[in-house]
Amino acid sequence: MASDSWLIVGLGNPGPKYETTRHNVGQMALDVLADRMSAKFSLHKTNSRVAEGRIMPGGPKLILAKSNGYMNTSGGPVSALAKYFGVSPDRIIVLHDELDLPFDSLKLKVGGGHGGHNGLRDIAKALATPDFFRVRIGIGRPPGQQDAADYVLRPFASNEREALAVLLEDAADASELLVTDGLLAAQQRFHGASR
Template identity: 55%
Template sequence: MYAVVGLGNPGEKYARTRHNVGHMLIDVLTARSGGTLKGHRATNTHAVGVRMGEERIILATSDSYMNTSGGPVKKLLDYYKVDPENLIVIHDDLDLPFGTLKLKRGGGEGGHNGLKSITSTTGTKSYIRLRFGIGRPPGGQDPADYVLRPFSSDERTDLPALLERGADAIEDVLAIGLDKATTRLHSH
């Protein structure tokens, strides 16, 4: 079994911000599956179990803030008995240009507090990540402010297609494995 978790902050205030691209992508995957995310008190997440091909998948978003997302992710993994090796985390990435999508297993957190929290609570960095590029803030804007702002109008135009491409990449990981999915995603 796999758990696919989209990182972000809870609440309407953050719903359309760059930091919540993980939540947005989980919404696309949930819609594709025909499922509905429901509050899951035991794990402090919104989650749904679905089938993607032969795999049983838990799609989830954390109900906690980004910096403390590790606790709910660990509870989700424990509740559903999912090995951290089968965790896929979708997150925003300042170090990639807007619209760039990258898959990888493990690595550093690149200053991303959500990843730091997950690594701390799971005790491993070897989970799979889908990095969604949001680019660097313009001028001297503080990165912390930038990630909490909505996408620009130009970015919003491209966002739906990018979210669909990200959902395709997650489905590819589950259907053909990380190596082949990475090759397919990175060759486009």
């Protein structure tokens, strides 16, 4: 087991059609982390794109991963990555979109239900436990009568993009702090943070 390694997974759907949609905000935040470490994603045999690096010299190793499959089938690739790299569920962080949080907000937690999020449901099933960390990135509820499935597959509005850039940096910061200082420290810094 690689005791200093963490697997950080950004949820989303593959391909250019989806890369700027609300559902892919987890992968967008993962891109920020990869840029900070000057790490490049490359195809891995687990049907994922993987980038590896460290937050700081001598710090924990971060394995950043994006599945090449669709959001609802994230479990297989996450389980395969965990086995390949020898990472236990208590060292897995999943970054994902959260309808139940207002846009431009973050919450962190470990375990719990999936709240109707099919990506989380599939990961919990594949790992045989829901006890992995989650960085929940608020995208808000759809306006009016718009269907939630349509809403999450739409790009962010132009008037949201400035706040989105800050939100993605915050999600990356929260992931780093969770690794270095633990869940409580990350929650204290990011829960209820006003921008």
